[in-house]
Each structure stands twice: as C-alpha cells, then as structure tokens.
Amino acid sequence: MNVLSMGVEEEFMLVDRVTRAPVNRAPRVIERASGDLGEQLQSEFFNAQTEICTRATSCRTALRDELAWMRAVVAAAARSEHCVPVACGTPVLPPEEQLTVTNTERYRRMARRYAPLVTRDDGTTRDEGLVCGCHVHIGTFDREQALALAQHMRPWLPVLQALAGNSPFAQRRDTGYESWRAVEHARWPTVGPTPVLDEPQYVAHVARLVEDGTLLDNRMVYWHARPSEHVPTLEVRVADANADLDTVVLLAVLVRGLAFTLLPRVAARVPVPRTPCPDLLQAHRLAAAQGLRGLGLDPVDGRERPAATLVDALIDFARPALDTTDDTDWVCAQWDRIRTDGGGAARQRAVLRRSGQFTAVVDDLAAATVRG
Template sequence: MTSQPQQQLPPDDAPAGCPSSFREVPAALSVGIEEEFLLVDPVSRTLRPEGPQVADSAADELGHRVGTELTRYQVEGRTEPHTCLNEAVAELRTVRAGLARAAAERGLRIASSGSPITGPVAPVPLTPGPRYAESMSLFRALDDEQSACACHVHIGVADPREAIEVSNHLRPWLATLTALAANSPYWEGRDTGYASWRTIAWGRWPVAGPPPYFDSPAHFEDLVDELILTRTVLDRGGLYWDVRPSHHLPTVEVRVADAALTPEDTVLLAAVVRALVATALEAIRAGEPAPRPGPEILRAASWRAARDGLAGQALDPITRRLVPAAAQVERMLRALSPALRHSGDLDLVRSQWRRLRTQGSGADRQRAAYRHRSSLHDVVDHVIGATCSSGRAADGFRAGSARAEIRRPG
C-alpha cells in the first residue's frame, strides 16, 4: 500500500496542555549514543564472527568509543556526550567510518541493520568472557537470537528520582519510537512481515519491552534486587527494558530503537528522545503525574509498532484506538515542539521527518532495495552503503532510483 500524501510537521504552536516555555530544564540536555553493527562478508553477504578483532583494530583510532558485543558477529560504536546534535552526528560519522576501515582491513564491511538479513546465524558465536558464558548458561537458546542490533540513546539526568519519573513519563511514547526507528524487516534470509523483528526477538527476554510504572526509586530498587536474587537477570546491565536509568552513567537510557540505517536516522531519533526527556522533566518539576496506561496496552502497542512501523496503524496507549502510524508520530512531535524549540532542534527534526515521510523508515528502504531485483544481496549492499553514507547516498535505495514508497509487506 502506498503512503498517504506527505504532511508537514505542524506549526510551532504547541497543543493545549503543553508547556510553552522551559524554565526548569537546561537549554540542551547531554546526549550520548551507542550503535551496534553487524560484520558482513561483502562477497557472500553472510555474517562473519570477527567482532573482537575489528574492535581491537578500530580502538587504535577510536579508543574507548568502540567495543565488543555478546556475539562475535557484532561491534559497537559510542559517542561522547554532546549538547549540540550537529557535533553528535559528526562524531557518529567518524565512529562509523573508523569501524568501517577496521572491518575493511579484514575484508569485511559494517552494516547497520537491526537484524541479520541473510542466514543462518544460530547458534551464535559468543564473544569470549565470563559474563557472556554465564549468560549462555542461564538464558540458553535466547542468546542465539542476539545478533540483533540496537541504538541506545543516553540523556543526562543526574537525579535518580527524576530518572525513574522520566521512565514513567516516556512509557506511552515508546511504541511510537519503535515505529519511527524500525529497521529490521528481514531475519536469516526471509521477510518476517514485521518492520522491527528485533523488537519481537528482544521481547522474549524475561525483563524486556516497556518497563513497569515505578511508584518510587525504592520500588525500582526493590524490584531490581528481586530480579537479580531470583536469577531472572545476571545484573543491572541485564535490565533490557525499553527505557531505564543507566546502571553506570548519570543518564536515562532509551533502548527501544533498532540500529539506524544512516547517521541522519540516528540523529533524528536522538533529537526526539532528548525532547521527550526534556518534556518529561518539565512536567515532573511542575508536579504533573505521568499517564499510566496498563502493561497489556503498552505491550500491544509495542507489537503493533514492530509489525507496521510507519506503514500501517499504531495503537495509541492513551486513547486505546488505532490511528495511522505517521499521524501518531506527528502527534508526538506536536507535543514536543516546545522542547525542540528550546534545544534548537526544531528545524532539524522537521527536515529529517520530511525526509523520512518521503523515503520511509529503514525497514521500508530495505524492502525497496529488495523489490528492485528480488535479491537479498541487494538489501545487504544497500545497508552497507547507507551505513557510512554522507546523507546524499541514502536518499534512495540505489543512485537514480525512484523514492522508496512506504507500503506494507506482501
């Protein structure tokens, strides 16, 4: 199904009930970004288990901004904290380029997709280390699906109580972020019918998906202690909720998104997440309670967003009604316009949202690459090219191609 006519992000004026100015929140909260990448053989287009070697090589140039992941099919890139998103996207490109060079030294490429496009990938080769070995012992075949890649956005929130309350306020918007960032339609050589299959794979973990509503920091701490005591998670790093207070940084960490196809997709996500956190902080400091949709509704909204992405319907957790997914994104952006204006990100988000409405999500662009010749190799090649693109190369699935239409699979 083709997309609806392109719409613009609404005017600057905020909807009723939104703060028109931000008196209690800094002009620009800090943003740090973590991105996970797959390592691909450019000839066979299959994954290669050389993550530790590529990370070691890239560290000569990038230092602590690179690391390994659970599986040897993956590497991770990280930015420093930034208050200016132009600086953040510049560093994203630097880190991606450094990882790409290190991979190329071994005859490989990095690919920013939320899931492996070709297969098979299971059982996964685990990165050596006691924690990963313990994970396999505890979680068993669940680890076989963890060649999926995510994008994590950290926003600076130093107060632990506020970090918990921000999590409560973000819960109704997590599914909308899933749809906005969807970039994993394929898994092991087949179209799953989902825009974000990574969301479905991660949802099988015992502590994953939308987090509970926490009544207080003590409620959070008590629950985490119980989960660790009962061996439901290894430690605080194993809390795989879509949003959580970071266990090692003074930040709120939003973990809901697939690895983004391009740096521009990542910076759009980061700008929106920062505005969500700023809006939540303003509401918290004004004494406004967080909406409290039930866990069943949030789970249903997450499933719908993972299935349809931007191409279908979204379940609004507040109204409990289906609405066009793009309209739900625009509703979110209207609510965030004061925060986006406050941080100086409004024009950036407007332009990137217009681009996404034209091109489609990462999942839509992957499928457009496939439709050209019905070839998964074309999808892999497109993802490799877009991962380190300057922006222009990502405008279509192939230079000179028609734009990618937003449509449902099938």
C-alpha cells in the same frame, strides 16, 4: 532551562565482503580500531557484533559528526579484516559459520544462564539471537529522576519504535514485520515497558530479580527506558540499528525533546499516566508489526490512529523543546523525507523489489552505514 545532553550507542553486525553473511571478526576489528576509538568501541554479545558509544553532547551536528567519524573508523578496520559493518536490526542473510559468544566472563555466564535463548538442543548457536539496536542516552540524572522520566515517556515510546523499524528481513526471508528485532529481543527477561515504581521499589524489585535468578545482574534490566547503571543518564532502548545516519540523529533529538518537555512534570511530581500495561504492550506490538505503514495507539487517549499521525503528534508535543534547541526545522525536514521515502524497513523492501537479491539489500545497508 538547561539543554539536555544526548549520546548514542549503535550496534553493528559485521558481514563478509563477499558472502555478505555475518562473521565472527569483531575481536580483530576492535583491536584494529582501538587506537582511534579506545573504550568508545566495544564488544557485544556475539563476535559478529560491535558497538560504538558517542560522548555526551548538547549539539545535534556534533552528535552527527562524531557518529559519522566513528562509523568510518570501524569501516576502515573492518575492511582490513575483509568485512563491513552493517546497521540493521536483524541479519538479512544467515551466517555461514556458527556464531560464537564473545569471550568475556559476563557474556559466558549469560550464555550458560540463558542457554535456551542462545543455543539449540544440539549445542549450536541460535542465529536468531543476533540482533542490533540503537540506544539513546539523555541528560545527567540521578536514578530517581531517570526512573520518573522513563515512566512519563512510556506512552510515547511505541511511536519512536515505529519510526526506527529497520529489520523486516531475517535470514533470507521477509518476516512481515517492520521490526523483527523487537520480536527476537523480547525473548530476554524484562524486555518491555518500564514498570511504575518509585526508587526504593525499583531497588528492591531489581534485587529480587537478581536473587531469584531472573537476571544475572542489575545491568540486565532491559526495559524500553531505564536509568542507566553505568552512566547517570536515562537510556531509551526501543530502536533498531539504522543505516541512515540522519534517522539515528532524529531519534536522539526527538528523545531529548520528549524528555525536555516532560521534565517539568517530573519536577512537579505530576502522577505518571496510568496507561494499562496491555495497551502499552499492544502499542509496541503494532509498532513492531506495522511501523510507519500501519496503525498505532494514541499516547493520550489510547485510540488507534495512523502511525504517521502519531509522529506528527510527538513532534507537536515536543515542539517547545525543539524550538529551544533550534531543532524544529531540521526535525520537520527529516520527518518529511522519511514520510515520503519510507523508513528503514520500507527502503530494504524497495531494494529487494528492484533487485530481487537479498545480497543487494545487504550492500545497500552497508553502503548507507559507511556513507553516513
């Protein structure tokens, strides 16, 4: 079997170096870094965000090296604008200036169409809408293949979401969640599990959503896994942005291993597991609320089990694929580290316990983002 390629899109928020609050400096940071990164560095919905997009690669170390280099380039450009990129699902501190929407035609239209999600009654921006995710792109697939693969992956995606939880704090408060980003992001239309549709049904379904005004365009399909509309890949969208670079690479490798393992079922047209939608939604709620420290729903039998046990099960399920790409030992070592030290949310809370300062949490995230 051919080794599947991987690519990663990482969203960062830009925070002031002194106040540690989000700031609207992305246009200037992107301008400074564009000479090195070109179109691999892009704007996001708010001017306090930016996004890097790796090239496709089949090599884990090449993916890590490119991510580390791109983070360093963004950090250098941000330093010149007296800010720093932070890989975190939600802002730890509230903005000290009103967030502004990026000045492109599409984002302006989105801000108008979905105004209740973007602005308050007094016209000011809803700071809660500032969230950052990490999206993994796998393979080269036509739409039919990517759609079928996304449907086969559905029961496993809450496990990956739990592993990636990195947004316990929002605007100087502990939300009680491991991924508050998942809660805020779910306010947008279509965020949720991939529906079970064949390709003609998918085309008709999305067309209806655009026609009736639910979506602005077909790029706004925000399912947890979807056929990408701008590159021929499967895109998985359940993860928070993570400052720890090895966590990001681990997610990409596990998504690839899962896809590699499930592809023969897609090729053989094995029916998609008919996991009830309420169960899938509950699994994602548990992943957002409890992450690795709580329970999740077993992708096979739907029973509650410790989230860490489910990560073990995912690795075992994908092990033949991980063996093929020589990733098994590295994946197990990274998982042992995370299981011992805690994931992103646990690390943020540990910094707050030690320091008593939310600014220290931002400093730790910023240092880890650049250190990668």
